[in-house]
Amino acid sequence: MSEHLAGRHDGDGPSWSDGDDRRPPAGCGGVGRALPGTAACRPVEDRLRQALVTHEALVHELQHRLRNNLAVVASVLALQASRAGTADAGALLRRSAERVRRLAVIQDLAYASFAGGCVDVDRFVAGLAADLLPPDGPIAVAVRLATGGRLPLGSALTLGLIVSEALANIAAHAHPAGSRGHARVEGGPSGETAWIAVADDGAGVADGAEHGLGPSLGFMLMRQLTGQLGGRMTVERARGTRVVFTLPLPQIPPPSA
């Protein structure tokens, strides 16, 4: 514990040692309960504002560094792919590079949907759909999400990996190269849980893919990660493929404006 938090006296905030230049002036906040905006509080408020600006700049810089580092990792995998001994090995490495690039998208969208300590699941998943199946691409995606779910950041990133795998599967495999198709991303509450479905009208997936049979790493990842969130995954095959994720999504009230 910080020495400034030791021996706190009012239960609402830190106590301050004598001579500490961060100590608020008498009459401000926890010391004398002056009103915010008064002259007594202004120095503390100025410092808080400055700290907030610094904090936001730091978060932006960290996000930039993270994206840049992911770009380096993806470049290494792309270089490795160019030196792969077989076409299959090269393709696997290129797919790995693509997964690394998707991590950056997931991170960005999770932070963009983050408020009050949680990620707005509907906004986050809709953003993933728009990014991974863009409007100018061959797959037209319709999004209808009303789970109302909110997840802590770590769980939301896992959900992002799940949904992005499903969307990437559609982009890569649902339709032969160059042909057009449709996808749907839907979701809603279901008692104590919520469901999110990612569907397409494409070629369909092989029997047993969701159970790890066949070459699809994507389905294996989706299944494992869904289990990590305490949920389950089912695959429906009718006029394409519909993958349904049933997840415990807390209905945490959003922060007040």
Add this chain to the structure above:
Amino acid sequence: MARILIVEDEALIALSLAMTFRQRGHEVRTAGDGVEALEALTDFRPTVVVSDYAMPRLGGAELTRRMQARRRAAANRDDGHLIVLTAYDEDKLKADGAVYDRLLRKPIAEELVVDAAELLMHQPAALTA
């Protein structure tokens, strides 16, 4: 075939980009920062410049402004199209007053960078504020 100048301080990103451009038949030169890029503009005469933004010595914001100034100083000078390839978002570049033809965000597949460059190289240069 076109001349592509890649400005990037991350050697591995520069290498994978250069390799992909060469595989598509383009002539490539690399520069490690904005200072080297400005030197290369004169003797290499690139068709397209693909530049990182956060770089040592002279970064992307200043590089875009210098390229703009060069164009204004000599109306017929053609330093090529400029693609900024960065992990920053567009808001940051706008706040910096950067001037460019196209923004691509890292990480991005190298093939998509080449696609964007090939689209631009068939258009007249229009790097204007």
